[in-house]
Amino acid sequence: MNPPQSTVKPKQLDVERIRADFPILKMDIGGKPLVYLDNAASSQMPQQVIDRLVRYRSTQHANIHRAVHTLSEVATAAYEEARRKLARFINAREEREVIFTSGTTEAINLVMHGFGRKFIGAGDEIILSTLEHHSNIVPWQMLAEEKGATIRVVPIDNSGELQSGAYEALFNPRTKFVAVTHVSNALGSINPVKQMIAHAHARGVPVLLDGAQAAPHLAIDVQDLGCDFYAFSGHKLCGPTGIGILYGKAAILESMQPFKGGGDMILSVTFEKTVYNAIPHKFEAGTPPIAAAIGLGAAVDYLSAIGMDAIAAHEQHLLDYATAELARLAGVSIIGTAANKAAVLSFVIAGVHPHDVGTLLNQDGVAVRTGHHCAQPVMQRFGLPATSRASFAFYNTTAEVDALVAGIRNVQKVFT
Amino acid sequence: MHWWPGFAMFRRFSHESQRLMADPKALYQEVILDHNRKPRNFGRLDHASHRAEGHNPLCGDHLSLALNVEGDSVAGITFEGESCAICKASASMMTVAVKGKTRQDAQQLIDEFRAMATGELDCGSAPHHLGRLTVFAGMRDLPTRVKCAILPWHTLHAALNSVASTSTESNDDPMNAPIGNA
Numbered sequence: 207m208n209p210p211q212s213t214v215k216p217k218q219l220d221v222e223r224i225r226a227d228f229p230i231l232k233m234d235i236g237g238k239p240l241v242y243l244d245n246a247a248s249s250q251m252p253q254q255v256i257d258r259l260v261r262y263r264s265t266q267h268a269n270i271h272r273a274v275h276t277l278s279e280v281a282t283a284a285y286e287e288a289r290r291k292l293a294r295f296i297n298a299r300e301e302r303e304v305i306f307t308s309g310t311t312e313a314i315n316l317v318m319h320g321f322g323r324k325f326i327g328a329g330d331e332i333i334l335s336t337l338e339h340h341s342n343i344v345p346w347q348m349l350a351e352e353k354g355a356t357i358r359v360v361p362i363d364n365s366g367e368l369q370s371g372a373y374e375a376l377f378n379p380r381t382k383f384v385a386v387t388h389v390s391n392a393l394g395s396i397n398p399v400k401q402m403i404a405h406a407h408a409r410g411v412p413v414l415l416d417g418a419q420a421a422p423h424l425a426i427d428v429q430d431l432g433c434d435f436y437a438f439s440g441h442k443l444c445g446p447t448g449i450g451i452l453y454g455k456a457a458i459l460e461s462m463q464p465f466k467g468g469g470d471m472i473l474s475v476t477f478e479k480t481v482y483n484a485i486p487h488k489f490e491a492g493t494p495p496i497a498a499a500i501g502l503g504a505a506v507d508y509l510s511a512i513g514m515d516a517i518a519a520h521e522q523h524l525l526d527y528a529t530a531e532l533a534r535l536a537g538v539s540i541i542g543t544a545a546n547k548a549a550v551l552s553f554v555i556a557g558v559h560p561h562d563v564g565t566l567l568n569q570d571g572v573a574v575r576t577g578h579h580c581a582q583p584v585m586q587r588f589g590l591p592a593t594s595r596a597s598f599a600f601y602n603t604t605a606e607v608d609a610l611v612a613g614i615r616n617v618q619k620v621f622t
Numbered sequence: 623m624h625w626w627p628g629f630a631m632f633r634r635f636s637h638e639s640q641r642l643m644a645d646p647k648a649l650y651q652e653v654i655l656d657h658n659r660k661p662r663n664f665g666r667l668d669h670a671s672h673r674a675e676g677h678n679p680l681c682g683d684h685l686s687l688a689l690n691v692e693g694d695s696v697a698g699i700t701f702e703g704e705s706c707a708i709c710k711a712s713a714s715m716m717t718v719a720v721k722g723k724t725r726q727d728a729q730q731l732i733d734e735f736r737a738m739a740t741g742e743l744d745c746g747s748a749p750h751h752l753g754r755l756t757v758f759a760g761m762r763d764l765p766t767r768v769k770c771a772i773l774p775w776h777t778l779h780a781a782l783n784s785v786a787s788t789s790t791e792s793n794d795d796p797m798n799a800p801i802g803n804a
Contacts, residue, residue, distance in 0.1 A: 559706035561681050565767060566650065577681055591682025591704070620650055621658075621707070 219512065219520045224601050227252040227508075231601060238571030241609045246391055246419055246550055246597030247575050248441045251505075255444060258504035262497050269493055271470055285496050288503030289486070292451050295506040296436060297427040303459065305452045305486040306499050310418040311341040313437035313452035314385070316489060317414055318345040320462035321435075322383065328354035330382040333406075335360040335368055336587055337390040337397070340580045342416045346385060360386070362587060366393040366542035373402060377409055384413040388420035388436075392581040392595070393542025394525075394550030396420070403432045412458065418442060422599070423521055423548045425514035428453050440498060445505035449498035452489070459485045466491040517600040521549035524598045528607045535614060541593050549598035552579075555614065558621045560592040566620060567594075570613040649760045649767075650707070653715075658707040663717035667700040675787040676703075676777030678769055683709045687777045694724050701777075706770050708761070713774035715755055725782060727751075732775050738762070739771050 225231050230250045233240045242250060262284065268277035270285050286301075293301040307313040322345075326332065332346050336359055343357075350357050358381075360373040368386075384406045389396050403413045414435035417426060421438035428436050435458075439450040454462075464471055464482055468491030473481040482488045509517065528551050532538050537556040555563055564576035575595045578585045585591065596610055667688035676685040683705035690698035699717045703710075716735075720728040734750045737743035741762035743750060750756075761771045769790045780788040 559681075561706040561767065561770060562650075562708065565764065585682075620655065 219516055219600060221520070221601065221603055224512065225603075227254065228601055229253060229256070235571040235573070236569060238569075239609075241570075241572040241606045241613075243596040243598060243602065243606065243610060244573045244575050245422070245599040245602075246442070246579075246595065248447070249422060249444050249599050250601070251444055251446070252508055254508050255446075255501050255504045259446065259497055259501045262500050267497070270496055271487070281496055284500045284503075285494070288499045291503040291506050295426070295510065296421075296453055297429050298453055299429060300456055302484070302486050303453055303456050305454065305459070305489045306494050307437075307450050307452050307489075308448055308495070309439040309441070309450035310416060310437045313435075313450055314342055314414065314416065315345050316452055316465040317385075317435050317437075317454070317462075318349050319465045320489065321412075321458070322346070322349045323352070324461075324463045326353055326355050326382050329380055330355045331358050331376075331378070331380045332356070333358045333360060333373070333376050333381060333384045333386070333411075335373075335386045335397070336362045336583050337366070337368065337387050337393065337395060338385075338581065338583070339387065339391050339416065339418065340582070341418075342385055342387060342414075343583070355382075356380075359583075362395075362584075365544050366390065366395045366584075367544045367546075368395070368397050368402075370398060370401070374405055377405070377411070381406075381409065381411050384411055385416070386413070387416040387418075389417075389423065389548045389550075390542070390581070390584070391419045391550070392579040392584040392593070393544065393552055394419075394547040394597075395542060395544035396424075396546040396548055398546075399433070400431055407432065419548060419550070422509075424518055434458050440502035440505065443502070443505055444508060445502035446495075446498040448495045449502050451502075454485075456485065459489070464488055464491070468492045470494075512600065520600050521598050521602075524602055524604065524607060525549040525551065527604050528596065528598070528610070531607060531611045532614070535611065535618075537618060538614060541588055541590065551596045551598075552593040553596070554590060554593050555617060555621075558617055560594045562621070563594045563614075563617050566617045567610070567613045570609070570616060572610055572613045574610075649764065651757050653754060653757050654707065654711040657711035657714040661701075661710055661714040663700045663721070664714065665700050665702060667698055670698075672781040672784065674777045674781035674785060676773045676780070676789070677787065678705075678709075678773050678790040680791065681706065681770070683770060683773055685709065685713055685774055685777050687713075687774070687781050689778075689781050691725065691782075694726075696720050696723055696725065696728055701774065705773070708758075708767055708770040709773050712758060712771045715757075716774045716778060719753070719755060720778065728778065728782065731755075732779050735775050736772055739768050 228250050266280045268281045270282040272278055289304050290301050293304045298304055334357055346357055358376045361369050363369055388399050399415055406413045412434040415433045417436050417438040422443045434455050436453040441447040471483050471488050471491040473483050532540055539554050541552040560576040567574055577592045670688035671691045672689040674687050685701055685703035687701050689696055699721050701713045719731055734752055738745055738759055739761045745756045745759050758771050761768050773790055776788045
């Protein structure tokens with residue numbers, strides 16, 4: 207008999223059925239079943255997305271927004287349908303608020319060039335956090351250097367949580383922009399972004415959220431968050447590489463200067479004067495990665511059918527289980543113990559360098575990331591050159607956590 | 623000559639992959655683990671005639687190398703630093719291998735080690751002077767780890783040529799042909 211179900215409780219995932227959708231999860235690595243725990247770097251693609259890419263390439267491909275022939279119209283419709291799907295996925299008010307980019311990095315660079323270079327000047331201040339990925343640090347440093355602006359950094363505590371008091375204390379009349387990550391890629395900390403945005407908005411300061419690690423794991427509602435910009439990548443979300451989005455509030459996008467010049471982003475061009483196209487096309491110069499955008503549309507369909515709340519609940523269960531199992535291992539320390547975390551587990555093994563951990567785990571078929579995770583300020587904060595990082599997706603199982611734990615025990619055995 | 627120019631490389635790679643799969647722990651052989659646990663010539667060297675620092679910014683490996691070159695001979699050599707087991711064992715075995723050698727012989731070992739680790743030198747068929755250092759031959763199948771093994775040798779090359787520091791990611795290092803994926 208089924209127990210009575212509460213209406214608020216997310217449905218349980220049928221993980222075995224989900225896994226059957228992912229061809230790569232059936233692979234062996236060196237004779238061992240693949241245990242793929244590097245989802246924060248890039249997730250795997252279900253057959254539904256692969257099939258959609260094949261269908262586009264086999265029967266629908268032409269350039270978009272241009273010719274009047276059938277294929278061009280089919281491709282344009284599919285591309286714009288993907289934009290609608292992405293807008294729904296993050297609950298954007300309008301689909302023109304979704305700009306296709308090559309990924310999170312390009313989305314942040316777009317805001318730096320389009321907003322930052324127009325509105326941020328000498329003496330102005332930009333607030334970032336210690337938890338940022340390099341892609342949300344370096345563009346702002348480039349801007350600060352060009353304009354004579356200053357970067358201010360929100361510190362974290364020993365658990366990897368942003369210090370809210372210190373964040374609020376950074377604001378002053380020179381503060382012009384906040385760019386923070388929603389979820390830390392190195393530690394998994396989920397930042398209190400809604401409160402942070404409210405604090406910034408009360409002082410008239412716009413906020414960009416780097417959602418690269420949040421969008422694959424949490425239901426995102428940009429209207430509820432209130433953020434001015436939200437950026438994420440398709441390939442961490444079961445979609446293709448080379449595609450991502452920048453969400454921006456329509457009014458602020460319209461006020462910005464274009465990022466890249468070229469075809470499709472203009473209404474008319476003469477050598478005397480060029481009139482830019484309306485958003486979102488103003489920011490999509492040149493032929494975009496049409497197939498990748500359509501594939502990303504299929505990926506968010508796939509995730510929405512499973513349900514982001516159910517995905518988040520399953521991943522929380524995996525994180526709780528993995529955290530408890532690793533905590534039982536002598537000599538293993540978990541780095542990043544924020545109360546509110548996504549399914550990312552950074553750890554170090556006493557006396558063993560993370561690169562040796564990564565190579566030995568790989569020999570057991572377990573794929574983890576080792577290194578500084580493109581977040582060197584986080585590593586410096588903990589006085590570590592690198593960590594090993596297991597990051598979970600909704601298709602991972604507790605049996606795979608057990609394989610990780612067995613792999614870690616094996617590493618410790620080799621290095622005794 | 624096969625009709626496909628890449629065939630020889632493909633055959634070697636697929637053959638090597640199978641060999642590694644058959645013996646998955648091949649890389650972390652006892653001799654490497656032993657040198658990692660008890661590195662030889664580890665520590666400071668007073669009155670060194672040559673010093674160099676080696677960095678791998680991608681993984682944080684860091685190595686300080688000090689040499690005492692008397693006449694044409696490497697009379698003393700020590701290293702310090704923090705690194706992965708592959709790098710530390712490579713450094714330890716390197717100091718053992720070059721101690722007492724002439725500069726020319728040391729340079730030859732540097733060239734041979736690098737050729738072995740990058741797959742240009744097949745230790746099974748070509749003549750070489752690497753001896754026990756051939757435990758690192760398996761590195762060529764792990765392009766992401768080749769730099770770990772080569773860093774000490776880069777640093778030795780820099781020290782012998784009076785270059786104060788070297789990095790696996792610098793372009794001006796003559797040793798630093800592109801290896802693997804950053």
